[in-house]
Amino acid sequence: MDGPGLDRLAPVGRETVQDRIYRQLRDALIRCRFEAGEIFLAGDVAQRMSVSSMPVREALARLVSERALEAMPNRRVRVPLLTLERARDIAQARSLIEGELAARAMDMLTPADIERLEALTVEYEETRESGDIASLNHAFHFHLYQAAGSSVLMPVIESLWMQAGPYVRAAAKLHRPLTDSAATLHHRGILSAIAAGDKEWAVRELKADINQAFAILERADPAVWDTDNGGAA
Known part of the structure; x- marks a missing residue:
């Protein structure tokens, strides 16, 4: 990191x-x-x-x-301390709202949009050891969401990403696959779903991508959580 x-x-x-x-x-x-x-x-x-x-x-x-x-x-x-309860809440909120926006975007994506999403994925894969992977991940997701054209949901997603940032950072420090080729597995899945025109598949891949960081934290040593605020299960 x-x-x-x-x-x-x-x-x-x-x-x-x-x-x-x-x-x-x-x-x-x-x-x-x-x-x-x-x-x-x-x-x-x-x-x-x-x-x-x-x-x-x-x-x-x-x-x-x-x-x-x-x-x-x-x-x-x-920056708020990590709590398991909040991690689960953020993951669920992101999955619901971002899944909805991704489904909406499927009908709006242009060939240029798809080309850009592919280019961002390739750049992520090629520079994952030395590049700014957090920015590339952000660029991929937000380019997809912006295609939906929702001025209401985009600020909500930005707020959720701000709250999720410390959790994703903690997960990346705990588990290497967030910075190796597995990190773009679901991005590739989203691209395949877009090519097939399958909204349900795209949403499944998106939710799996969101939840992988939080799943790492679920399996983490309890010491990562702020237990004084009721964060541990």
């Missing part, structure tokens, strides 16, 4: 500062940059991004309201 998430943040310009800070943090969460339990101090984030603390606090508060981060004492904010 990549190094500490804050090391990957870049300075932000003066225009629309709060939105740009929010987008960087949101995208970093979606792309699994942050560890569960990682702490944010507004001053530290502001220094890293070369901005003042106020827009950072506003961006962090926005992410807290979306449940991607959680407020702590002394004005600290952190």
Whole structure:
């Protein structure tokens, strides 16, 4: 996996500062940059991004309201700890909503869309050891979902991906197949289903792809869970 998430943040310009800070943090969460339990101090984030603390606090508060981060004492904010209950809830929500959007997209995909999905899968397979696989995985899924043209469901999916990021990161650290050729097995299945025009097959492959990371965590040592918050079964 990549190094500490804050090391990957870049300075932000003066225009629309709060939105740009929010987008960087949101995208970093979606792309699994942050560890569960990682702490944010507004001053530290502001220094890293070369901005003042106020827009950072506003961006962090926005992410807290979306449940991607959680407020702590002394004005600290952190990535939520891992709980088994929440893992199952996120996996189920992602499967339901993303499955629906994938089914809708099947009727809307153009040859150019399918070519792009194939290219992203090939790039993932060829660069899985050195490339940014989290970004490639995100690009594949979101290109598929955007074809459905739903302005209502896309923000819901983005929110779920922010919440899922620390779980996917934890699973990838526990199990190598998330970074080897098996990681694109279900992407290939989705492409085959698209070629066959089989929505049910596509949705099954999509749900299997979503659930593989959470299945790894289900089998993990109980030490990965935040048992103080009722996360362990």
